[in-house]
Amino acid sequence: MRKLLILTTIFLLSTGLAQAQFNTVTFTPASFAGDEQFTFTIDVAGTPLASETDLYIWTWCNKDEGSSFPGRDGLTNTDWGNSPDIAKFTHVSGTVWSFTMTGTSMYGLTPGQLKNFQFLVKTKTGSKQTADSPKFPFAAVNYVPSVYRLFPSKSDQSDAISIYFYQGLATSINESRMVPLTFTVKGFDANGQVGSSVSLPVQMIQSGIYKVSFIPALSFEVPAGVTLTHFTYTVDGSYYDSNGNPIIVSGPENTKNFDVLH
Amino acid sequence: MKKLSFLIIFIVIAFMGCTPDNDFTVGTKQDRVKQLSGTWTLTSVTQTDLFAKNYNYNDPANPNVNLISQNISGIAPFSNIKLTLGLNGTAPGTFTIDYGSAPPVFNLTAGTWALDNNITPGKLNLINGTDTTKLVLYNLNYLSANQFGLSRIRYEGAKPVIQYDYAFQKN
Structure with missing residues (x-):
């Protein structure tokens, strides 16, 4: 044995x-x-x-x-x-x-x-x-629909970034039934969060599709010499509970790692 | 015989009428350097995802949503940006950029500018010491109407990934 x-x-x-x-x-x-x-x-x-x-x-x-x-x-x-x-x-x-x-x-x-x-x-x-x-x-060469889409697909902290929310594709109940109001975005470097969280009001570009746009270096007031590594984004919205009272809910927190561009 | 002569003349004239117009002149030569000089205000910014453009991204379920380009003029106070291109005699000289509260999209604030071809320019470089911002001119034929554009490409390694098109109007 x-x-x-x-x-x-x-x-x-x-x-x-x-x-x-x-x-x-x-x-x-x-x-x-x-x-x-x-x-x-x-x-x-x-x-x-x-x-x-x-x-x-x-x-x-x-x-x-x-x-x-x-x-x-x-x-x-x-x-x-x-x-x-x-x-x-x-x-x-x-x-x-x-x-x-x-x-x-x-x-x-x-x-x-x-x-x-x-x-x-x-x-x-x-x-x-x-x-x-x-x-x-391999990167998809055909557009693949998803609940959240970032434009452009590559970016660093100095680029203009748009976050699209396709509510019709949402699978979570909060994302599906909320009225989207804002996106909360946070910037991070290797040591942690940089600046404060920023709340960006959404713009409805057509029924069921919402968008916010921002430039991380401006929104997070990134000090000179600091390089952000990533940012997070969360959609926030409201709906009425069963008693008719409005409540605020959020979707999941998503992360985008910045790319190295020049 | 007379009829035959008329017929031949007619045919010759008819064929001459079909001769292609080989006038390939490029119009009156413009002084592009002089036209570019002066102070310009940024009027609009368009951002293009070159990966999406390369593969012709489209969303059949939402055909009105452009997956390739979008106007981002309203994201930041881009209209604050003023670009002044000075002359050194009749050649490109110094430049200054006042960004106001807009982001420093061209990285530099002052230096010299240079063209790849002073007669028919295609590229414009902003230079400060060892730093160079490389730009491509577009809408050059609108210079006489006091408009033109500069494109800036951003790269990941050697791969172009984002294009910004900046439209300017002369003050």
Whole structure:
């Protein structure tokens, strides 16, 4: 029994190590559509691949995403036991490696067919490998309706930002039955909230669609030298309770991370 | 024979009438530098999401909601912004920008300005030391009517993501 326990432990440990996940993945640009080239950087420190001098990608897209997003292997997946040169990662430094690709070329699908992709890192012969990466999304090239929409999709603290509230798409009872009155927005940097919360009156642009617009750097009175990292926004509104008394309710708090623009 | 001659002359004249007008002159040359000089007031600002534009975003359920561009003139006191372009002889010289209480959308407040082509400009740079704000001219043909526009592109890495179009009216 003791031997079995030890064997089981060894097996589990060895499997875990052999399939160890690589560390942080950083994308440049931060988001990308299927037809846009991007580079991602990984760190294989702590994995069985840490001391390897050549690393290769094994990648696929749209796993279990249905017929609108067909699954495909990357064109680099030619032979598990003998990965081609086009699958090679570029060595950045130490245990950090990068790979540059474009979804449409890699998977042979249109931008509209690409929802997400995954990869693992391996040796040329496949004798060592990491576990599968999480799913990394491609930016939707078709407009996808949602309860809240930010315009523009990319922004930093100096940009004009509009928050749209599509009440007809709301699923929570408070968001559905309120009469939207304001949005409460808060700005944050790495140390916490910057300035005060700001209440912005909504403008109805057509039945069921509301909007507020603001410039974070102005609204939050951001001091010189302070860079905001994100802001939060919450829709506030009112309705009458069962006794006929008006009550104020709020939707969920949403977060938008600022992008790095120049 | 006389009839034949008339017929030939008629045909020749008719064909000459079909000759394309190859007058490709570009009109009277304008002194764009001089037209650009002076003090200009910002009259409107349009913001375009270039990702949405690139993929022609539209919302069939709400066709009247523009997902690509919107006029943001009312978001901040942009009409406070006054741009003064001075001359150095007949060439671009110094500039100043008075933002009033508006956000400093061009980053700089003073310096020199330069064009990519002083005769038919397409780009205008605002320069202060090592800082340059790169802008694209539009509505150049409205300069004679004391109007023109400047576009500014914002980038994420090398990818253009937002375009601001600033329309100006000469004071």
